[in-house]
């Protein structure tokens with residue numbers, strides 16, 4: 733449906749020293765990467781500049797987080813302005829590790845999204861339910877609650893947003909959602925979003941899946957109508973990531 737360009741992000745999390753980054757850059761620059769897919773990698777903040785300078789221009793670079801202000805007394809944090817100053821155009825916000833390890837709530841993720849967009853960054857906004865929430869049949873309630881906090885802050889900037897559905901139980905666990913499980917959530921989210929925003933937004937928004945995506949499962953996931961790409965953690969550190977980028981024919 734629609735002509736949504738496939739999008740694959742590689743979230744390096746807190747991994748990679750310069751020699752490791754050099755190896756990743758080498759296989760990313762060598763590709764070949766499908767031209768019909770948007771590709772973005774996300775190094776740790778301290779290496780944004782280093783990675784941006786070494787990666788080919790067709791590979792986007794995202795920060796893994798940022799704060800909701802341009803500058804000031806916020807020790808340890810970085811601003812959208814700094815991300816842009818390093819030549820990067822994307823930021824991941826609301827990743828489940830930010831929410832669950834660092835205690836970020838919907839309100840803060842929403843405020844960060846609003847500020848990053850106001851500065852011209854594009855945002856990979858992450859949502860997803862925990863295992864106990866899925867088992868209690870609360871998956872849609874949770875992802876709708878998280879997305880509602882985003883809608884209020886995105887306004888008419890949907891063109892600069894990619895929504896990443898990442899069930900927490902599938903992240904880093906080796907337990908991927910089946911293509912049908914992911915498709916079901918993506919399809920329901922899109923239908924719900926049409927009511928909350930517009931048909932145009934819902935049909936053009938890329939909803940990507942994250943959680944133990946690898947070279948073996950990516951093709952089946954990519955075939956699903958409402959799966960518009962991936963956010964990849966562990967597998968984005970290995971040369972197999974190129975296969976994942978090229979999952980969609």
Ligand code: PGA
Nearest residue numbers: 903904943944964965966
């Ligand atoms: P994973 O992580 O691919 O290692 O499960 C995905 C993510 O956290 O974005």
